[in-house]
Amino acid sequence: MSRRELTRGQRVFVALWRRVTMAMAGFSDPNALEFVRTFGVREFVRWVKTSFDLLQILQERWGPIEAQMIIACAGVWSGCRWCSIGHMLTGNLELFKREQRLGPVDEREIPRLQLMRDSEVLAELLGCYCGSRWEEMHALVHRQYLLRSGQVEESSRDDQLLQMTNYMWEWVNECTMLKMDLDPDAIPAQSAIGKDRALIGRYQQARRQARQHARR
């Protein structure tokens, strides 16, 4: 936890990690230095491995769109702007690519949501995830909140996955929280889909139109 200087080896790792994220997801991870300073290289690499494993399990259980949205909601409740916007954008891009539609939660709205009280945030999220397409997600969002706030105990394997996601991202929010004032537009998608510039362009255009329509 000490705010020590990085060793030469750690600095090399940070530079390498930034190249890896650039190659894999299309952005140079601005949190890398803080991750290594806080956790050290081995602990951070372990988190990366296990979080990828968890993502895979979430995808197997609920699909690639919902998996990203569940992670985004974990970030919403922590108050982390980087994770919540980044993963909601990723889920929304996956949805746009696969189903040619916009996700019900606009990632740009998340900073506004995070200023609200939990009950209001929950009501707004549940209101967004409505209709038959989002029936399962509606229940998951509610359950994930109840688990995180300690209002229910885990009673199923699905609960365990939701709570593991809450804890796993609380761990990483330790460092990403430093980006709590970052411009929402500067937060990239958190997977390889972030490299698909053409898709992102089409998504942003559709999202802009939806925002204009909503303002009218």
Place this chain on the structure above:
Amino acid sequence: MSDAFTIEFIEPCRLIVRLRGELEEDDVRQLSGELLPRLRALSARGELIMDLLALASFTTAARMSLTELQRGIASLGSRTAFVADRPRLRGLGLYVAHVSDDPNARSFHLLNQATAWLRDTEGRLESITSYFRRAGRRSRRSGRRSSDEFFRRMARSRSSSDSGDDGDSGDDGDDGDDGGRG
């Protein structure tokens, strides 16, 4: 005295600080001047609840001052639980805890979560890694599904980390081995 906060003893070694309204740097400076002497005067480890339920907003300067205050609290060995029902304010608690290098401060949604954690001895990150271990053990007992292997590995890797071994091929993280942390 600033009307942005109140300080109250709710148990002999447990204080509750209630912040409200729009928090500014001067408010935090005054809070430091009143809170730290009370914590110093305690005969045992202090437990502090920072109640942010009535806090509406904070300036960047107030956030930095809270970080300084938290360093002072950490140096006294006190534990701090931030309680907030707005995500942004839980984020503030985590930011302050992290930047001040205080391992014994953590944010919560509800007061009962906070008081349970204050009674414990685990630090913020230790509480999280403890959860990973417990989840792994539960899977080991029930284990049939594909995700069980994941939870088992979580338990294994956390156990080996606790014992100072950073490798992933350590002991099986079996029941009863809590790595000395409960």
